[in-house]
Structure formats: C-alpha cells, structure tokens
Amino acid sequence: MLQIKEISKSFDGGKSYALRDVSFGMEKGDVGAIVGESGSGKTTLIRLIAGLERPDAGEIYFQGSLVSSIHKLVPPEKRKIGLVFQEYALFPHLRLIDNVTYGISRMKNKKARAREVLELVDLHGVEDRYPHQLSGGQQQRVALARALAPNPELLILDEPFSNLDAVLRAQLRNQVFEIIKKTGVTAIFVTHDTQDALTVADEILILKDGSLIQQDRAFKLYTQPKSMYVASLFGNTIMLDKALQSAFECPLNPQCCHAIRNENLTINTDCEYVTHAKVLKSTFLGNSTQLDLQLENGHRVSVITHERHIEDHIKIGFNSKDVMEFSS
Ligand SMILES: Nc1ncnc2c1ncn2[C@@H]1O[C@H](COP(=O)(O)OP(=O)(O)OP(=O)(O)O)[C@@H](O)[C@H]1O
Numbered sequence: 001m002l003q004i005k006e007i008s009k010s011f012d013g014g015k016s017y018a019l020r021d022v023s024f025g026m027e028k029g030d031v032g033a034i035v036g037e038s039g040s041g042k043t044t045l046i047r048l049i050a051g052l053e054r055p056d057a058g059e060i061y062f063q064g065s066l067v068s069s070i071h072k073l074v075p076p077e078k079r080k081i082g083l084v085f086q087e088y089a090l091f092p093h094l095r096l097i098d099n100v101t102y103g104i105s106r107m108k109n110k111k112a113r114a115r116e117v118l119e120l121v122d123l124h125g126v127e128d129r130y131p132h133q134l135s136g137g138q139q140q141r142v143a144l145a146r147a148l149a150p151n152p153e154l155l156i157l158d159e160p161f162s163n164l165d166a167v168l169r170a171q172l173r174n175q176v177f178e179i180i181k182k183t184g185v186t187a188i189f190v191t192h193d194t195q196d197a198l199t200v201a202d203e204i205l206i207l208k209d210g211s212l213i214q215q216d217r218a219f220k221l222y223t224q225p226k227s228m229y230v231a232s233l234f235g236n237t238i239m240l241d242k243a244l245q246s247a248f249e250c251p252l253n254p255q256c257c258h259a260i261r262n263e264n265l266t267i268n269t270d271c272e273y274v275t276h277a278k279v280l281k282s283t284f285l286g287n288s289t290q291l292d293l294q295l296e297n298g299h300r301v302s303v304i305t306h307e308r309h310i311e312d313h314i315k316i317g318f319n320s321k322d323v324m325e326f327s328s
Helices: 042-050 096-104 110-120 136-148 166-183 194-200 218-223 228-233 242-247
Strands: 002-009 019-026 031-036 057-062 065-068 081-084 154-158 186-191 203-208 211-217 237-239 257-261 273-284 289-295 300-305 313-318 324-326
Touching: 002 042, 019 042, 019 057, 019 203, 031 042, 031 166, 031 194, 042 081, 042 154, 042 186, 081 136, 096 110, 096 136, 110 136, 110 166, 136 166, 166 194, 186 194, 194 218, 203 218, 203 228, 211 218, 211 228, 228 237, 228 257, 228 324, 289 313
Parallel strands: 019 211, 031 186, 031 203, 081 154, 154 186
Antiparallel strands: 002 019, 002 057, 057 065, 203 211, 237 257, 257 324, 273 289, 273 313, 289 300
16 A cells, blocks of 8 residues: 655755665555664654655655655645654644544534544543643553544554653553554554564664664564574674684584574573583562673673572573574
C-alpha cells in the first residue's frame, strides 16, 4: 500500500543528504518502525511520506498512486494519513470531544464518530474534559483518537511515547498498538527505543546517516543483523575477535566479522565451544547477575546469568547457531 522508491532529500542544495536513495514498501495492515540515532533521517522520512516535504529525487506511491516526486506533491490533507506526535498537539481550550471532531468537521455524525474513537482508546465518559485535566498517557490516547477519527489509511506516529516515564510508556505502547491492530490501519512509528520497535513492529527499518541499512521482521533483525552496528543497536553483543576465537577454539571465516549476543554466552553448559574463566566481579541485578570474567588468555568478557550459586572458576560457552556473521 506504500511504496518508497529511491527517495533522497537534501536541505543544503546537495552538499549533504538527510536521506539518500531510500526504498521500501509496506503492506496494508502492517506496523512498521523506523529506528535510528538522532540525525539519521527519521523525521525527514516521515515528513516526506506525509507530504510535508518534497523529495529531491525518487517517488512515493500510496495505494498505487504517485503522491510525491520532484514534480508532484499531493498535499498532506489529501493523503488519508493520520499523524500523532510526541507533544500530543491538542487544543488546550477545546474539550476532548471538540479536539477529536476538529479534524472531521465535514463528516456526517461527527459527534458519534468522535465518541466511538474515544471509546476505542478507552476514554469513554470524559469527553467533556479539557486536555489539562488528563494525564500525559490519556492525552496521547486522545491524540490517537483524533488521528483515527477520519479513518486514515496510514497512521504515522513520531516518537509518540517519549514524553512518558518508563512504566507508563510500556503500558501505553502496548495499549496503543493493540488499538492499531484492532482497527487494521497501516502504521509507521518513529522511535529511538529499539525495545519499542521489537515489541510492536512487524517490520523494522534502520536508518543510519540518511541511508536505510536494514529492513526486516523483528526476529530476523535480532537474530541475523547485517552489520555489527545493527547487532549492537538491538542488545549487548560480544565481538568474536581472533583472541576470543582462539580462547574458545572456534576458528571462523577470516573474511567476515563475528559476534554473539551476551545472553548466548552461557555458564556451566554443554556448548560446542567452551573455555574456562575466572570470576572477577559479580553484580546482582535483581532477576539476574552480571559476571565480569577473565579468560585464560587474559581476555575479559561479561555474562548475564540467572544462576544463583557461582564458583570462582567457571566454564563458559556458546553454540555455532548463535554466531552472527557480518561482511563488515
Ligand atoms: N528543515 C531542515 N533544514 C536543514 N536541515 C535539516 C532540516 N530537517 C532536517 N535536517 C537535517 O537532516 C538530517 C536528518 O534530520 P532528521 O530530523 O530527519 O533526523 P532524525 O533521525 O529525525 O533526528 P532526531 O531523532 O534527533 O529527531 C540532520 O542532519 C538534520 O540536521
């Protein structure tokens, strides 16, 4: 339903590019996450999709029709796109019901529709309140209701949870994506938080310096990242350099780089590759313990374990299926 073809955007006449040659597609009903560090081009990409910017090169197709190119720009209000931003953007002087009906003023039964979407986001019965009478999480749900009211084909959420504390954030994230799945609307959300992306997205896109460096389903991205950069973005990794390969007696392809995730380095197990280690430090983390270890060759690594009783000298190991291989 959404096709992005070799989109580029520069803000300085081509000296540098906020986005360069980005291509991807999304199917109807998919939830996609755009992940990347600050300045990687996330906002630029969604502004291009929403029609708030014109690309310097490339094309965007929405439901089969060309909506953006260097020569054509279908305006945002004609794209059937709903937007939800980090800062809620509710009108403070309007009641919730009026905040929601604002964007559907020409719709028949707009009050009924507003009540319906407020109920969908679990805010039934508070229609007459003003935004300041709600918590941050509730305000974000109103913003979601307002974006859903006109029945958009695509919903874009830009860092929708970053104003909230960790517990509320996880709660609201799950709630919001349950609602999105229930409505079946295609959604793209921008996040710095890779956990958010892994938890709710069908498809994850990784931007780095304006380029799309990987697009995959969450599980594949986590287990088969294409680069060390992507691997470490999604969790702690241990680089299997030559010294570690020799400690574990596991020679790997010298043309490639290799790594394993911390959680796949386990203690006291019957793994394929094993070595001995001395425990230098043990840090209790609540549901687990972090062990800082020194291997026989002097190399240091950390392991997270759920074991409670740990000797001073232990065996650690991993299996070949957990080795991630990258060309660079
Ligand atoms: N209107 C603009 N004028 C000039 N440069 C811009 C403009 N918008 C974005 N840029 C530049 O384009 C690059 C990508 O910015 P963008 O805001 O898309 O990144 P981002 O990944 O969304 O970052 P953040 O997570 O910090 O919001 C940056 O170098 C930024 O400075």
